[in-house]
Every structure is written in C-alpha cells, then in structure tokens.
Amino acid sequence: xxxxxxxHYLVVxxxxxxxxxxxxxxxxxxxxxxxLTPPGCVKALGPVEPGRVAxxxxxxxxTLVAPARELAERYGPFDGIAALSEHDVLTAALLRxxxxxxxxGADLVRAFRDKVVMKDRLAKQDLPIPRFMELGSSPPLAxxxxxxxxxxxxxxxxxxxxVGVRILGDERELTAAVQGLDLTRFECEEFVSTxxxxxxxVLSEGRRHFLSVSGxxxxxxxxxxxxxxxxxxxxxxxxxxQISELAITCVKALGLVTGCFHVEIIxxxxxxxxxxxxxxxxxxxxxPYIHRDFHGVDLMAESFRxxxxxxxxxxxxxxxxxxAGWVVxxxxxxxxxxxVRRTAMTGVVPxxxxxxxxxxxxxxxxxxxxxxxxxxxxxxxxxxxxxRAAARRVMDEYVVEFAPLEAP
Numbered sequence: 001x002x003x004x005x006x007x008h009y010l011v012v013x014x015x016x017x018x019x020x021x022x023x024x025x026x027x028x029x030x031x032x033x034x035x036l037t038p039p040g041c042v043k044a045l046g047p048v049e050p051g052r053v054a055x056x057x058x059x060x061x062x063t064l065v066a067p068a069r070e071l072a073e074r075y076g077p078f079d080g081i082a083a084l085s086e087h088d089v090l091t092a093a094l095l096r097x098x099x100x101x102x103x104x105g106a107d108l109v110r111a112f113r114d115k116v117v118m119k120d121r122l123a124k125q126d127l128p129i130p131r132f133m134e135l136g137s138s139p140p141l142a143x144x145x146x147x148x149x150x151x152x153x154x155x156x157x158x159x160x161x162x163v164g165v166r167i168l169g170d171e172r173e174l175t176a177a178v179q180g181l182d183l184t185r186f187e188c189e190e191f192v193s194t195x196x197x198x199x200x201x202v203l204s205e206g207r208r209h210f211l212s213v214s215g216x217x218x219x220x221x222x223x224x225x226x227x228x229x230x231x232x233x234x235x236x237x238x239x240x241x242q243i244s245e246l247a248i249t250c251v252k253a254l255g256l257v258t259g260c261f262h263v264e265i266i267x268x269x270x271x272x273x274x275x276x277x278x279x280x281x282x283x284x285x286x287x288p289y290i291h292r293d294f295h296g297v298d299l300m301a302e303s304f305r306x307x308x309x310x311x312x313x314x315x316x317x318x319x320x321x322x323x324a325g326w327v328v329x330x331x332x333x334x335x336x337x338x339x340v341r342r343t344a345m346t347g348v349v350p351x352x353x354x355x356x357x358x359x360x361x362x363x364x365x366x367x368x369x370x371x372x373x374x375x376x377x378x379x380x381x382x383x384x385x386x387x388r389a390a391a392r393r394v395m396d397e398y399v400v401e402f403a404p405l406e407a408p
Contacts, residue, residue: 006032008076009308010068010099012083012092013037013045014059017371019084019288020044025304029311034071034078036064059087061094068095080308084300086160086279089113092307103307104259104280111254112261112280115157116187118254119275125253128246128274130266132189141178144188145171151191154178158185160279162220167191192266192274196220198231199247199263200283200291202302204312206257208248210297213240214325215384217391226333229285229370230391232325233294235384242273250275260303262287285370286326286378289354294324294380325387327394329375336365337402345377345398351390354378363405374400 013020013035022033023046034052035045042053052075054067072078078101083092093109096102110117116134123129133139133147144152154177156164164186168174196219201211217230234240247263262283264276282288282299291299301313331337339362345352356376358364364374377394381387 006030007079008032008034010071010078010081010095011035011037012059012064012081012088012095013041014085014088016041016044018044019300021046022304023047025298025301026308026310027301027313029305031079031310032075034075036067036071059091061091061098064091064095065098068099072099082304082307084281084303086113086281086284089279089281090158102309108255109280112256112278113158115155115277118277119187119189121255122250122253122275127250127253128272130190130192130274130276132187135183135186135188137184139183141171141174144174148188148190152188153191154186154188156185157187160284162224165221165224167221192268192276194269195267196276197234197243197265197267198283198287199243199265200261200287200299201247202260202297202299202306202312203248203251203256204258204306206252209312210295210302211244211248212291212295213243213247215388217325217327217388217395223328223330223370226330228327228329228395230325230327230388230395231285231287232379232384232387232391233290233323235323239267246273246275251278254278256280259306260299285328286376290324290326290378293354293378323381323383323387325379325381325391327375327377327379327391327398328370328373329395329398329400331364331366331368331373332402334402334404336363336405338363338405339374340401340403342374342400343398345394348397349379349390349393351379351381351387352377352394353380358400364402374402 036054036056039055056063078099080103081092081095081101083089090109090113093106111121119129119132131148151167151169154166166177196216199213202209214231214233218227223229243265251261260282263278266274266276282303288299291297339358339360346355358374375398379387379390
C-alpha cells in the first residue's frame with residue numbers, strides 16, 4: 001500500500017452529466033478520490049486516474065463491497081464515503097459501516113429514506129404529519145380504511161420523485177391496487193390536498209447555514225401522470241417563515257446535525273402546515289442550478305462536503321430572497337417517442353433566462369426522471385407571482401412533438 005499524504009474518499013456515482021464533476025465539489029480541499037460507477041458514467045467524471053475508477057454492473061451494496069475493498073487495498077483506507085443520489089445515500093452509509101469510515105450512519109440515513117421510520121420519529125415528537133400506517137405483509141383492508149380513511153395515498157417506503165405513488169378513493173380501488181404488491185415495501189397515509197412547498201437547505205453543526213423555500217406549480221405526482229412540473233421561490237413573509245421553521249424542526253428531529261436536505265411540506269385547506277417527506281440530499285429537477293445562479297450556494301457541493309466533513313464553501317449563511325423558478329416537461333405519453341419538433345421559450349417568455357431543449361431525433365423512453373426530459377427551463381422575475389405566471393405560460397405555450405419510435 002502506498003503512503004498517503006492526502007485524505008482518500010470513495011465516491012458512489014450514478015450520474016452521467018455535470019453532476020459527476022466531483023473535482024468541483026472539493027475545490028480548495030486537497031484530497032484523493034476513488035470511484036465506483038456504472039461503465040456509462042465514467043466519461044462524466046472528467047480527468048481521473050484510470051486505476052481509481054472501478055466500473056460495476058449495479059450499485060447495490062453487495063456488488064460494491066469487493067471492488068471498494070480492492071480500491072482501499074490499492075490506494076489506502078477510506079477517510080470518507082459519499083453518494084449524492086437519493087438512490088445511493090443508504091448504500092454509502094452501509095459502506096461507511098463496512099469500512100469503519102466517519103460520516104452519517106445507516107440509522108440516520110434510514111430516517112430520511114424510509115417513510116415509515118421518518119414519520120414514526122416525527123410522530124414521537126408531536127410534529128404535524130399525515131395519518132400513516134405501516135402495512136406489513138397482509139394488513140386487513142378494513143383496518144386501513146378505519147385508521148386512514150379515504151382518499152388515501154399508497155406509496156413505496158423508499159422511492160423518490162413520487163415513483164409508485166397511488167391516490168385511492170375507496171376500498172375497491174385499494175383492493176385492486178395491492179394485488180401482487182410486496183406490501184412490506186409500502187406504506188399508506190392520509191391524502192392532504194392543496195399547496196405543496198419545498199424547503200432546500202444546509203445545516204452546519206445544528207445551525208442554519210442556508211435555506212430557501214419554494215412552492216410547486218403542479219405536483220411531483222402530476223408530473224408522473226404527464227403534466228409539467230414547476231416551482232417558484234416564495235416572497236418574504238409569514239408563510240415562508242412558518243415553512244422554514246417547520247422544515248428545520250423536522251430535519252433536526254430526524255437527527256440531522258450537519259448536512260444538506262430537501263423537505264416537502266403541505267398546507268391544508270385550513271392553512272395548517274403538514275410535513276410530507278424529506279431527503280438528506282439536494283432537491284431534484286432544476287433546484288441545484290437555480291440555487292447556484294441566484295442564491296450563491298452549490299447544494300451538490302455542500303452535500304458532498306458535509307458528508308465527508310470538508311468545510312463548507314460559503315463563508316457565512318446566505319438568505320434565499322432571489323425570485324426564481326423552473327419548469328420541467330414530462331416525457332411523451334406513448335413510449336418510446338422520438339422528438340420531431342420543438343419550440344423555444346427564451347425570447348418568448350421574458351422570465352426564461354435559460355433552457356435545455358431536446359434535439360429533433362432525440363428519443364425518450366420513460367426513464368429520464370427530472371433530468372432527461374423534453375424541456376427544462378429556468379426563470380427569474382421580480383416576485384413569486386411573476387415567476388408562477390411565467391411558469392404557467394411556459395407550460396401552456398411550449399410545444400414539443402413526438403413520433404413513435406420505429407422498430408428496427
């Protein structure tokens with residue numbers, strides 16, 4: 001084993017775009033990085049010593065232990081292990097325990113990954129959450145009806161982006177929905193309607209380092225059903241302060257002391273706020289880009305640095321007063337689909353300052369999440385109202401046409 005003068009960090013990577021430029025995240029901090037990544041993501045890592053990249057068939061913990069051990073034997077023990085994707089944060093925690101590394105442990109990460117653990121911990125501290133129920137292997141449907149009521153939400157315990165979420169109106173719909181499901185992997189909860197907000201921030205030793213609050217335009221579940229999704233930052237005022245306070249209270253109650261977080265909160269028709277869910281990572285879609293552009297904070301970098309114990313980039317806490325927002329367009333209803341034509345929104349909707357558009361011929365197959373979509377737009381304006389109006393206009397006026405993908 002060679003002698004080491006620099007800290008050695010292991011990165012679990014699934015990104016194939018600029019989010020995989022980890023050298024940016026550790027700027028100003030000399031260190032050595034080794035990587036576990038699928039083959040198709042290697043190029044996105046940038047200039048990396050080839051021997052420090054282990055390509056793997058998948059990112060399951062059982063798959064990663066052996067190649068991680070080979071990297072540790074070759075380059076020295078790990079001083080930290082990081083993963084930025086929601087799908088990999090628990091894997092990284094399990095690897096930290098396997099290799100005796102500092103950083104967030106599996107117990108903390110599960111509180112941000114498993115929706116039953118998450119809500120159970122908050123319920124024990126009397127924080128406002130929806131009525132919820134762990135399902136187990138074969139729960140009596142009558143008990144679900146009595147405890148939760150209708151409509152109710154059936155959702156996976158450990159998914160992200162509303163994947164697998166169903167809103168069910170009665171016991172007949174519930175009976176049909178649970179057929180063939182492994183219910184130990186699901187939970188159900190009260191459906192709370194009206195507005196959904198998201199708070200994105202960073203804690204440092206229990207103190208608020210940065211926090212912004214935004215309101216969704218449509219909902220993440222709408223997006224999975226084929227509607228555009230957007231967001232607009234809230235104006236300063238009582239609502240923003242109330243959401244900020246609840247978000248910070250909840251992530252601290254879940255055990256976070258230092259780290260990046262994304263919290264979703266619902267406002268009931270009577271105005272009361274209810275926790276929806278939280279992640280111990282940056283928000284998705286255009287959230288990281290908006291924050292770099294307008295709030296002066298790189299949430300991806302801060303997440304990477306806090307997990308590894310590297311000092312934060314920002315010199316002091318920043319406020320989230322810039323009026324900004326974003327829109328992402330859904331993939332075509334009939335998959336796979338090939339782009340035939342699309343329009344542009346810059347120069348058409350004045351609040352659009354950047355856009356990422358597909359090229360004619362580009363194919364969408366339903367696996368793009370919030371990133372590989374047929375239109376991404378970033379907006380700014382004088383206030384929340386103007387940004388929301390611009391987001392609606394983009395949703396209404398942007399045109400993208402598809403043709404069925406021809407069989408080979």
